[in-house]
Each structure stands twice: as C-alpha cells, then as structure tokens.
Amino acid sequence: MAASDGQRGVIFDMDGVLVDSGWAHRQAWFDLAAAEGLEMSDAFFSHTFGMQNDTILPMLRPDISAGELERLSDWKERRYRELVHSRPKAAEGVLALLSDLKAKGFRLAIGSSAPRANLDVFWGPLGLGDYFEATVTKEQVVEGKPAPETFLKAAAALSLAPERCVVVEDAVHGVQAAKAAGMRAVAVTTTRSRGELFQADRVVDSLAELSADDFAAMLNSGRARA
DSSP: OOOOTTOOEEEEOSBTTTBOOHHHHHHHHHHHHHHHTOOOOHHHHHHHTTSOHHHHHHHHOTTOOHHHHHHHHHHHHHHHHHHHHTOOOBOTTHHHHHHHHHHTTOEEEEEOSSOHHHHHHHHTTTTGGGTOSEEEOGGGOSSOTTSSHHHHHHHHHTTOOGGGEEEEESSHHHHHHHHHTTOEEEEETTSSOTTTTTTSSEEESOGGGOOHHHHHHHHHHSOOOO
16 A cells, blocks of 8 residues: 655665775775785775675676676675674664654665675664664665665655655765655765765765754755755
8 A cells, every 4th residue: 555645754775874884895895806816996995885796796807707796796795794793883873863763753764785684784783673664685676776776666665655755875876876766865975075975965974963854854845955
C-alpha cells in the first residue's frame, strides 16, 4: 500500500555518513593493491570512493575476469571488516539526528554500495537497527551509484515517492544518484570538499548541524541553501 502524502523519508549512505569508516576502506584498498600488484593512490581512492567494487576493480585491472573480480572484491571487503571491527564509530551527530528524525515521524532507510556484511559490523554495536525500516545494499542493485537504482529501491521499500525523500551522502557519485532519482540531497564534507559537492541541495560539515526540521523544510520548500 502506498504511503500517504504526509509521510516523509530520509535515505542515508553508510560509509562516511553514518559511520566513520573511510580510513578502513582506504587501508583495505591499499592492502589489496600491495597483495595483488595493483596501482593505488590517494587520488584514485578519493575519485572512486562511493562506487561499487565491480566498477572500481576493472579500472585497476582492465582485463579482469568475473571470477577474479569476485575474488578481489571479497578480499577487499573482508579486510575492511577486519580493520573496522576494532573501531566501530558513529559519525558526529548521527545518533542525535536519527532520534530526532524518528521522533518527528520520518521513515528511514540505508542506501549503500557496500555489501550487507559491512553494515552488520555496525548494526549491533552502534544500535543502528533501532532506527531504520529498510536497507538497500550491493546485493540488491544492478546499477550502482551514480545510477539512481539504490535510492529508488530504498524509497520503494519505505513505500514513499522519490519526491518525499531526502538523501544524505558524502560522495559525488552518491549526490548524483540522488538527483537522478528525483530526490533532494544533503552532502557531508567528510570525504569531499564543498566545491565538489555543489550538486547537493545543502552541504554541511557534520550531521550535528542538522535537525529533523531542516529535512522537513527541504521537502516543504523544494529547495535549500548550501
């Protein structure tokens, strides 16, 4: 059954938005590169952060087979989970914002390019499962960000139209995916500069700057200032 027009949703990316984990992704990619003889740099990591592995790995090894792609992707994600397991940490302002959004009646989902197992690392320790009604992860998506599929599926899981949702992202490709989905976007400068995130409707340095009222205003007005 479709949701009423009064219902509103917020769809969060995971890494760099809800959790402080960019450091672990960076280390996992560099460890993979060292183990497999791949070229890796901070510039490449920054450029591709937020993309799915099946987009990134062919850039590093153009002739990669499907089997190798799966093997290297799994290796990188296992290494990521090993690293981040010791330091599961919510990003600044996250839990207060999630509590405020839930109290004001917002429906919440996660739309992530990561595999489901990566979310599970944080689900229990940070109590995130108490806030979210739906999750969309790598396994459920054919076309990753900047294609809109991730966020469209998250909105559908909440029974909300795209125009009733705001996306929170930190990656350029994520913001582009939100806009392609017909949604408003808030960008956090955890992995990108304000200039790079210019396509977002609003740019903040921390989720601590936001409240549920800010999201309501975005949906009511159809526009917001960065």
